[in-house]
Amino acid sequence: MNIRRQPPSILVFDSGIGGLSVYNEIHKKMPNLHYIYAFDNEMFPYGDKSTEFLINRVNSVIEAITKSYSIGLAVIACNTASTICLPSLRSKFSFPIVGVVPAIKPASQITQNKSIGLLATKATIQRTYTTNLINEFAKNCTVNLLGLSELALIAENKLQGIPVDMQQLRDLLQPWLSLPTVPDTIVLGCTHYPFIKEELQIIFPQATFIDSGNAIAFRVHNLLTEQFDANKIIRSNIDNIVLSTIYNQYVEKLVPKLVNYNLNKYQTIKIVSV
Ligand code: DGL
Numbered sequence: 001m002n003i004r005r006q007p008p009s010i011l012v013f014d015s016g017i018g019g020l021s022v023y024n025e026i027h028k029k030m031p032n033l034h035y036i037y038a039f040d041n042e043m044f045p046y047g048d049k050s051t052e053f054l055i056n057r058v059n060s061v062i063e064a065i066t067k068s069y070s071i072g073l074a075v076i077a078c079n080t081a082s083t084i085c086l087p088s089l090r091s092k093f094s095f096p097i098v099g100v101v102p103a104i105k106p107a108s109q110i111t112q113n114k115s116i117g118l119l120a121t122k123a124t125i126q127r128t129y130t131t132n133l134i135n136e137f138a139k140n141c142t143v144n145l146l147g148l149s150e151l152a153l154i155a156e157n158k159l160q161g162i163p164v165d166m167q168q169l170r171d172l173l174q175p176w177l178s179l180p181t182v183p184d185t186i187v188l189g190c191t192h193y194p195f196i197k198e199e200l201q202i203i204f205p206q207a208t209f210i211d212s213g214n215a216i217a218f219r220v221h222n223l224l225t226e227q228f229d230a231n232k233i234i235r236s237n238i239d240n241i242v243l244s245t246i247y248n249q250y251v252e253k254l255v256p257k258l259v260n261y262n263l264n265k266y267q268t269i270k271i272v273s274v
Contacts, residue, residue: 008072008095009241011035011065013058014139015046017254018192020079020261022100025213026075026220027262031223035240037263038065042271043244045152046080047121047190054123057087059092060063060271063246068269069241071095073218073223080121081214083129096223102130102189105208106137110208111185111187115142117176118128120189121199122147143256144183148172155192160253164199173203222270239264247269 012023023037040046040061046054058081060076066115075098076082077091082099089097102124107116116138124130125147143242150172158164176182186204188194190210198210242263244251254264 004170008034008070009067010155010224011036011038011062011071011074012078012116013038013062013074013081014078014082015040015044016152016156016157016189016192017195018190019075020064020258021075021191021194021211022075022216024261025217029217029221030224034238035179035263036065036069036071036243037240037258037261038243038269040091040245040271041248041251044156045149046078047123047147047149048150049080049123051084051123054081055088056087057271058131059088061269062089062093063270064271065243066093069086073098073220073227076100077216079124079189079191079212082231083127084113088235096227098216098219098223100191100212100216102133103212103215104130104133104143104186104187105137107185107187107210108141110210111141111183113181113184114140115144115179115185116185117144117146117183117204117219118188118189118192119146119148119154122149124189144176146173146175151196152177152190152192155195158195160250161274164196166202169196169199171205173200177203181246187211212223219255242266243269245269 012019016039024197073096077100079100082101118257125145184207186207186209194211240263242258
């Protein structure tokens with residue numbers, strides 16, 4: 001990989017703003033890397049899209065990005081995409097690709113009452129990948145699955161300044177509130193959900209919430225130190241970039257807020273349908 005003129009960038013990708021929760025953790029750990037945060041708002045939400053569509057779409061978006069930018073490592077900061085797209089992406093691109101999948105294993109290690117909740121998109125809940133994770137790591141626990149299509153949008157709205165409707169949230173989570181053993185450990189299996197953790201904690205005051213952000217930051221750090229000479233890659237004073245697949249009023253309002261995330265330059269990336 002040519003890292004002489006410009007160090008390769010770290011790409012963090014999601015359907016929307018959810019991946020920012022993962023980007024945040026990576027950026028905290030390695031603030032001097034060059035980042036591209038890309039989101040496919042044209043096709044948001046991914047949670048209601050078919051498997052085949054998502055595989056094609058995510059491959060097309062990542063391919064379009066690689067035509068304009070030199071990528072050193074990509075993080076698919078979306079459980080819905082990672083649980084289905086990683087094999088095809090890894091066979092197509094030569095840079096390391098890190099996926100984000102529900103943190104079932106750590107949850108099974110900390111639960112006291114052996115009741116775990118997995119909160120995710122409907123698609124993630126239905127994936128064989130998720131079933132396999134549960135069978136492998138949480139056999140001795142009851143894993144309560146709740147697939148919700150509304151939560152990612154609630155999180156997007158919160159970032160835009162629209163307050164969370166607590167009654168709506170309580171109604172959506174009602175299935176768990178009436179369980180004989182309410183989960184004491186809740187896996188946030190969608191990268192959007194850390195943005196509404198505060199509200200979720202009000203509804204489940206006793207629960208511990210687990211997301212994958214920190215573990216992903218460690219993984220990225222390890223991979224980068226294995227792959228690259230850290231001194232060559234780790235220095236950058238180039239603006240970090242935000243890409244979205246369409247520009248609209250939502251993006252117009254969002255972009256100034258992203259400066260707080262050290263994402264300073266915006267571009268639209270057009271995706272040709274496959
Ligand atoms: N942030 C994505 C995830 O982690 C999903 C949101 C969506 O439905 O697009 O699954």
